[in-house]
Amino acid sequence: MTIGSENWNLTVFRDSLAASQGAADVVSAVIAGNPHAAISFPTGSTPLGMFDVLAARAARGEIDFSVVTIFCLDEYVGVTPEDPNSLTRWLREGFLNRIGIKPAQLRSLPVTANDLIAAAAEYEESIAARGGLDLAILGLGPNGHIGYNEPGSSADSRTRVIELTPESRNQASDYWEGAVPIPDRAMTIGVGTLLEARQILLLVLGEAKAGMLRRTLDEPMIADVPASWLRMAGPRLNVIVDEAAASDLSIGRRVRSAGPDNRGGESGE
Numbered sequence: 672m673t674i675g676s677e678n679w680n681l682t683v684f685r686d687s688l689a690a691s692q693g694a695a696d697v698v699s700a701v702i703a704g705n706p707h708a709a710i711s712f713p714t715g716s717t718p719l720g721m722f723d724v725l726a727a728r729a730a731r732g733e734i735d736f737s738v739v740t741i742f743c744l745d746e747y748v749g750v751t752p753e754d755p756n757s758l759t760r761w762l763r764e765g766f767l768n769r770i771g772i773k774p775a776q777l778r779s780l781p782v783t784a785n786d787l788i789a790a791a792a793e794y795e796e797s798i799a800a801r802g803g804l805d806l807a808i809l810g811l812g813p814n815g816h817i818g819y820n821e822p823g824s825s826a827d828s829r830t831r832v833i834e835l836t837p838e839s840r841n842q843a844s845d846y847w848e849g850a851v852p853i854p855d856r857a858m859t860i861g862v863g864t865l866l867e868a869r870q871i872l873l874l875v876l877g878e879a880k881a882g883m884l885r886r887t888l889d890e891p892m893i894a895d896v897p898a899s900w901l902r903m904a905g906p907r908l909n910v911i912v913d914e915a916a917a918s919d920l921s922i923g924r925r926v927r928s929a930g931p932d933n934r935g936g937e938s939g940e
């Protein structure tokens with residue numbers, strides 16, 4: 672793998688709504704160009720605005736998800752898709768059901784398999800068999816993770832089981848339901864697999880992510896900040912952020928601030 676020439680794209684939008692619309696535009700363009708696209712969507716709070724915009728566009732018939740394939744990005748080991756704490760269930764109920772994704776269009780991580788290593792390898796193969804991901808959409812974890820590629824993840828890592836850091840388990844505790852403890856392991860699509868996607872969209876919103884976004888984009892690429900590896904994708908990487916998330920960046924010369932046309936009033940409602 673050759674290191675990219677740092678010619679990735681960064682677009683700073685005024686606020687989270689405008690950034691969510693910008694991110695939805697990337698998804699719309701990919702599906703318009705390839706209705707059979709294979710896409711991975713992240714969980715977390717960051718994509719919620721983008722989900723609203725996409726669901727509204729689908730309801731208006733402006734985007735057709737009927738033949739896309741969705742690959743789940745990550746899931747807790749041992750958690751079934753019916754479990755209230757399942758990331759797959761969260762994605763289904765929060766987004767996929769709203770855009771009419773049928774079960775046959777959804778690939779979820781085999782986190783209840785007896786042989787997790789073999790099952791992860793099969794998931795990896797199923798992405799390859801689909802021709803790789805056409806679009807990998809990612810959020811930025813508070814500790815720099817993408818999916819659940821935790822700090823220490825290498826740029827060539829593949830779909831696998833990973834130990835969750837205390838920081839990630841603490842993040843999960845914000846929404847964890849019931850008395851069952853938060854699992855200490857998750858399965859995630861690997862950094863190397865994500866880097867091979869035809870397009871990568873990293874969506875980062877809010878001031879709380881500003882410091883980690885600076886480490887991701889503005890400092891040397893390093894396994895301590897797995898998201899920084901995404902820069903190796905060069906022009907296939909689109910980083911979409913709001914002004915609050917961009918507030919610590921010193922790379923203003925790269926920034927193509929979104930013009931007024933991108934600041935329209937489209938909401939998810």
Ligand code: GLP
Pocket residue numbers: 713714715716717718744745809810811812813817818819839842
């Ligand atoms: C989660 C998920 C990631 C997500 C990230 C950021 O735990 N594993 O897929 O992108 O952490 O979450 P949030 O958008 O809520 O900050």
